[in-house]
Amino acid sequence: MPSPSKRPRSDQFDDHFTIDPETTPRRPQWSVTRAHTPDDVFQSPTPSFPAPSHSSSSTIHSMAPTSVFTDALASRPHFPPLGIDQQAPSVARQPRSISPSKQYRKRGDLLRLDRPVKFKKEMDMRAALPADAQGLYDALVMAEHCEGILPAALKDVPGVNLKDVRPYMWQPVAKAANANDAGIIIQSSDRSVVEKHSRLLEIIRRSNKSSDRHRSEAAWNSHVHCQILHELAESSSVIVEDITSARIVPAFRPSISDELPNDFSSQTSFSTTGTASSYNSNTSPSRTNSRSVHKMVDFALVLEPDEDLEAVIEPFTKSSPTATVNQTAYLPLKSCPAPVFIETKTSAGNIETANVQLGVWIAAWHESIRSLMKRGGSVERIITVPLIQVVDGAWTLMFAIDAGNEIHILDRDFRIGNSSTIQGMYQLQAALSAITNWIEGKFKAWITQVLCKALA
Structure with a gap:
């Protein structure tokens, strides 16, 4: 075919x-x-x-x-040539404004606050600290150098293997009234120390696994940091609160000045020994044409009030417009003074952001304390408080100082422990124990006095 x-x-x-x-x-x-x-x-x-x-x-x-x-x-719609008139709207369109919370991400940005927050490196931190913090500083230095951090009961416990231990790391043996009492106390102490040692080893295992698996900040908090704080920082009157949900009360949010002052050093003449020249305690920065900044942190060490302190706090919160003794209305902190704040990050996180978060949070805390003092008729220098920063398993500490018209945060890479080694964990135990004792002693006495004046 x-x-x-x-x-x-x-x-x-x-x-x-x-x-x-x-x-x-x-x-x-x-x-x-x-x-x-x-x-x-x-x-x-x-x-x-x-x-x-x-x-x-x-x-x-x-x-x-x-x-x-x-x-x-052939009949489909098509775009006509763009003329000048058609391009003008896109050119003239204004970019969306950035919220202050997102705009202020560097420590230098905190200099624009009405009461600027300055981070300062100090080679001799003890000399730079006011007298109210030097006792706490000395105790923390002992923890930093691992002096007396290991319980004496661990020396002779079978199965406890501590490497690279120096004699100065051991605590002195506790003395009892008589031999019988001594035997009972030592046996009970040995059991509790060994049990705690086992719990610390478990936390170390979790910490190292979190590092190996590159866990998120939230995972580190739940698996490691929260466990450390509950184990080492809590006492009968000091507890740990997760405050990642806490928000700063609008009245206490630090305000942003529209312009950066030309000379911050001339704004205050403050001696860190506890006195201030030209310190105007009754002057509050103007908030006209200013914006507020809001940041959050992860944990707080909180003072559980006893009956006497609760009798002072309750009438204050009922009469206060903000109904809180802190800078936040978060319910667990409304009636419990919280002087120590902790910000955590992973090694992949932004340390600068962590500093800003702590800076904003402590600035808000200062605002709330000043409002308490104003109700009492005068604003005095606010007590120096420690700030804690955690990156993966490494813990460092800074101090926040009331410097009159500014807040100074002193930093010297002050390492108080880590959760990757057993010695680092006992360092942390000593450091957090010193902070807990400070909260129960010096801070409690100070905040009670401030609240009593506010109600007078």
Whole structure:
């Protein structure tokens, strides 16, 4: 059988536009010139498509599907050339404003607060600290140097293997009134010490696993940091609160000055020994045309009030517009003074952001304490408080000082322990124990006095 004759070629189509009805319809390929580049797509006219030939019925039948496709392309909407008037709105559009909380992410940004927060490196931190913090500092230095951090009961406990231990790391043996009492006390102490040692080893295992698995900040908090704080920092009157949900009361949010002061050093003349020259205690920064900043931190060490302190706090919170003794209305902190704040990060996190979070939070705490003092008739220097920063398993400490019109945060890479080694855990135990004792003693006496004056 002879092969079917080929369809005659239509002379109406040039070589650039040959339609094969057996193939999938596609956009015609035009030769690319400088006038037909991707940048000129909006300037190009709508492409025209040749009409199909109607010379014969066979041709019409074969071209029907393609004709529908080309007609649809030819009649589709197209963008007209953009003129100056059409481009103007996009050029004139103003960018969306950035919230202060997102805008202030560096320590230098805290200098724009109405009461600036300055981070200062100190080689001799003890000399720079006020007298009210030097006792706590001395206890923390002992923990930093691992002096007396290991319980004496661990020396002779079978199965306890402590490496690289120096004699100065052991605590002195406790003395009892008589031999019988001594035996009972030692046996009980041995059991509790060994049980605690086992719990610390479990935390170390979790810490190292969290590091190996690159866990998130929230996972570190739940698996490691929260366990450490509950184990080492809590007492009968000091508890740990997770405050990641706490918000700063609007009245206490630090305000941002519209302009950066020219000379911060001239704003205050404050002696860190506890006295202040030209310290205007009753002056509050103006909040006219200013914006507030809000940041959050992870944990707080909180003082559980006893009956006497509770009798002072309750009437104060009932009469206060903010109904809280802290800078937040978060319920667990409304009636429990919280002087120590902890911010955690992973090694992949931004340490600068952590500093800003602590800086904003302590600035808000200062605002709340000043509001207490104003109710008492005068604003005095606020007690120096420790701030804790945790990166993975490493714990460091800073001090926040009331410097009159500024807040100074003193830093010297003060390492108080880590959760990756057993010695680091006992360092942490000694450091957190010193902070707990400070909260129960010096801070409790100070905040009680402030609240009593506010109610007078």
